[in-house]
Amino acid sequence: MVAGWFTGEGDGFRLLGTRCAACRSVFFPREDTYCRNPGCSGGDLEEVPLSRRGRVWSYTDSRYRPPSPYVTDPELPWEPYALIAVELESERIVVLGQAVPGITVADLTVGMEVEVVPGVLDEDTGTTWTTWWWRPAGVAR
Amino acid sequence: MTADVAVLGAGMHPWGKWGRGFVEYGVQAARAALADAEVDWPEIGSIVGADTVRGGYPGYVAGATFAKALGWQGAKVTSVYAACASGAQAIDTARAQILAGMADVVLVVGADAAPKGFFRPVGGDRQDDPDWLRFRVLGATNPAYFGLYARRRMAVHGDTLEDFAQVKVKNAAVGALNPNARYRKRVTAEEVAASAVVCDPLRLLDICATSDGGAALVLSSMEFARRRGVADPVRIRAVSTVTPRYPHTVLDLPDIATDSAAGAEPAGEPFRASIARAAYEEAGIGPEDLSLAEVYDLSTALELQWYEDLGLCGGGEAAKLLREGATSPGGRIPVNMSGGLASFGEAVPAQAIAQVCEVTRQLRGQAGDRQVVGARVALTANQGLFGHGSAVVAVR
Ligand SMILES: [Zn+2]
Numbered sequence: 001m002v003a004g005w006f007t008g009e010g011d012g013f014r015l016l017g018t019r020c021a022a023c024r025s026v027f028f029p030r031e032d033t034y035c036r037n038p039g040c041s042g043g044d045l046e047e048v049p050l051s052r053r054g055r056v057w058s059y060t061d062s063r064y065r066p067p068s069p070y071v072t073d074p075e076l077p078w079e080p081y082a083l084i085a086v087e088l089e090s091e092r093i094v095v096l097g098q099a100v101p102g103i104t105v106a107d108l109t110v111g112m113e114v115e116v117v118p119g120v121l122d123e124d125t126g127t128t129w130t131t132w133w134w135r136p137a138g139v140a141r
Numbered sequence: 142m143t144a145d146v147a148v149l150g151a152g153m154h155p156w157g158k159w160g161r162g163f164v165e166y167g168v169q170a171a172r173a174a175l176a177d178a179e180v181d182w183p184e185i186g187s188i189v190g191a192d193t194v195r196g197g198y199p200g201y202v203a204g205a206t207f208a209k210a211l212g213w214q215g216a217k218v219t220s221v222y223a224a225c226a227s228g229a230q231a232i233d234t235a236r237a238q239i240l241a242g243m244a245d246v247v248l249v250v251g252a253d254a255a256p257k258g259f260f261r262p263v264g265g266d267r268q269d270d271p272d273w274l275r276f277r278v279l280g281a282t283n284p285a286y287f288g289l290y291a292r293r294r295m296a297v298h299g300d301t302l303e304d305f306a307q308v309k310v311k312n313a314a315v316g317a318l319n320p321n322a323r324y325r326k327r328v329t330a331e332e333v334a335a336s337a338v339v340c341d342p343l344r345l346l347d348i349c350a351t352s353d354g355g356a357a358l359v360l361s362s363m364e365f366a367r368r369r370g371v372a373d374p375v376r377i378r379a380v381s382t383v384t385p386r387y388p389h390t391v392l393d394l395p396d397i398a399t400d401s402a403a404g405a406e407p408a409g410e411p412f413r414a415s416i417a418r419a420a421y422e423e424a425g426i427g428p429e430d431l432s433l434a435e436v437y438d439l440s441t442a443l444e445l446q447w448y449e450d451l452g453l454c455g456g457g458e459a460a461k462l463l464r465e466g467a468t469s470p471g472g473r474i475p476v477n478m479s480g481g482l483a484s485f486g487e488a489v490p491a492q493a494i495a496q497v498c499e500v501t502r503q504l505r506g507q508a509g510d511r512q513v514v515g516a517r518v519a520l521t522a523n524q525g526l527f528g529h530g531s532a533v534v535a536v537r
Pocket of ligand 1: 040
């Protein structure tokens, strides 16, 4: 959907952020212009893959159809999906994402380990918009 | 500590879904505030409008829009946008002009005509806008964030759905007494539990609606108030408009991720708590001095969070404070005696001003059946999208 937010396939799929060479702050979505740490004199921002696994900080779902610019087919019945906020230990950051289809809030607990996998946001005849999904770790794909 | 400014007048347009334009709501609120202050519009030296992004171009230049509707009279004019903190920043702008001697008496106005259902970003394909991105990439509405905070409280502090419902029960009971509230019906815990889940664990009656509404204040120098024979006005003693401190480690609207704490240690004080602290410090008071508070209960669970962020109780103790009745009418520190957003809904640029209208009535002893007996010190608190702090301390 947005260029440079993730890369790779299968087990090699990773979210991409940037990291300040001076203070080691990590930014997601990527920050390519300047380091936002007020105590940092500013360093080069280097692309960095984020940890593949993290722990659930919190979660919720969306029982009503979100408005545009979220893309859904109004002809189809609304299928709720879960949203998971995931804490990545080494980056010390929390990243929000949709859960893989089929995972509901009943399958989740705060603190549970999840991993990032490639997903599909929406598609039309010409284009498939890809995204990232969170999935409970160790669940068969 | 800064000097005080006087609240000479407070006025509102009732909240609801009225189907009219924001200018009409704002003008009615302004006229009510002017009448309350016994000040004629041509006497106003400066008008400050809180902007609404839903009002088209007139909404972005709200100060001039309201001034034109009231009749051009040559006043200074200012328009401010800070999302939910717009009203507080409008008040702060008026206060700064008064304290700097640039104006004696200032009219502050905010009004909105909100869409039905979820708030959504304005149109276009805007990949550099975090508000657009969270909708496009995640479908993450405002209630989705409220759901995340609520679930987190349940996991960390053991809050229950029943605790959340009791916030709604409390606020609806006082909102039923407020003629400016949109919802004027008492609600039971059973009704909350029976309402549809919007964003787990929150239900329809846990979440505030979008509404139309308007609110206005007439603020003046203490000298102007004295000249008008108002010896003991309600006074604004502090306005907090602070930003978060890096790294902001609590996932917050409209962001997809927090700041990373890998390059700098977090301050240890979350953003909302820093908003309140800045207001307390400026006013030279503490939470123990408060007679009442108005907080932004976008959801029932978020009201509980504010109890802790305002220092009304320790971390994780909000549900206990609620259960004890401390934040109910007659309690140690009543919260949202207006009925809160639970009873009003959101009319974004008006709400922070409406909070000050409510505490003005309370501090004057004019709140009728909702009156907090002997109210002397009040705090209002909310938070604007994109890191805008907002709290006001008013005293009598
Ligand atoms: Zn840096």
